[in-house]
Amino acid sequence: MFLRTMQCLLRLHEETAPKMTSNLRDRRRQQTAREIQLAALRLSIRSGYAAVTTDSIAAEAGISPRTFFNYYAxxxxxxxxMPPQLEPCTADWIVTSKGALIDDLALLLGRMLELKDLDRQVVRMIEQVWDTTPELMAVFRNSMDNIALTIGGLLHARLGPDRQAEAMLIAELATHALSHAVRTWAGDETMTESDIPDMLRQQMRQVGALLT
Structure with missing residues (x-):
C-alpha cells in the first residue's frame, strides 16, 4: 500500500512537473502569499484584528491593494x-486503495500538510489572534468543513453508495484530528511535522476504541 502511494505521488510529479520558470513563479507566489499572511497576523497582534483592513495589510506587506486581492478574498x-490542498492523484488513490482506511487517511492528510509547508510560528500567531476573535474560528471551521466534504465524497466513493453517512462522519473525525494534531505540533518543539500523521492515526484509533 505504501509503495502504491509513493508510485502515485511520483507519477503525479512526473506528469505535472512544470518548467523551471514555472517552478520559480510558483515559489514566488507562495512566498508572497506567506508574506501577506504574516503582515495580516502582525497587524492583528499589534493593533487588534478589528482595526485591520485589507489596505493596511497591503501596506504592511509592501504590495498594492490590487495585488492583495490576487491572493486573498x-x-x-x-x-x-491558504487552506490545505488535495492532489488529484492522491484523491484518486484514496478511492481505490485496498489498504487499511485509517492508515490511508493518515497518509492523505499528511500529504496535504506537506504541500501546505507548515510553519510553527504562523500557527502560533493564528492561535494568538483567534483566541480573541471568535469570527475567525467560524471562518476556520468553515474551511475545515469544506475539506471534510471533499474527503467525505472520496470516502463515499470508496466505501460504496450505502455508506454516505459513515463516510462523512469519518471525514469529519479525520479533519478534527488534523486540526488538533497541528495545534499540538505547534506547541511542542519536540514534535516534527512527520509525527503529525502518526498522531492523527492514534487519535482516530482512540476514538474508535471508545465506541466499541
Whole structure:
C-alpha cells in the first residue's frame, strides 16, 4: 500500500512537473502569499484584528491593494492563510486503495500538510489572534468543513453508495484530528511535522476504541 502511494505521488510529479520558470513563479507566489499572511497576523497582534483592513495589510506587506486581492478574498482569509490542498492523484488513490482506511487517511492528510509547508510560528500567531476573535474560528471551521466534504465524497466513493453517512462522519473525525494534531505540533518543539500523521492515526484509533 505504501509503495502504491509513493508510485502515485511520483507519477503525479512526473506528469505535472512544470518548467523551471514555472517552478520559480510558483515559489514566488507562495512566498508572497506567506508574506501577506504574516503582515495580516502582525497587524492583528499589534493593533487588534478589528482595526485591520485589507489596505493596511497591503501596506504592511509592501504590495498594492490590487495585488492583495490576487491572493486573498478578505482579511479573514489572509490571517488564516491558504487552506490545505488535495492532489488529484492522491484523491484518486484514496478511492481505490485496498489498504487499511485509517492508515490511508493518515497518509492523505499528511500529504496535504506537506504541500501546505507548515510553519510553527504562523500557527502560533493564528492561535494568538483567534483566541480573541471568535469570527475567525467560524471562518476556520468553515474551511475545515469544506475539506471534510471533499474527503467525505472520496470516502463515499470508496466505501460504496450505502455508506454516505459513515463516510462523512469519518471525514469529519479525520479533519478534527488534523486540526488538533497541528495545534499540538505547534506547541511542542519536540514534535516534527512527520509525527503529525502518526498522531492523527492514534487519535482516530482512540476514538474508535471508545465506541466499541
Amino acid at each position: 478578505n482579511k479573514q482569509a489572509a490571517v488564516l492563510g
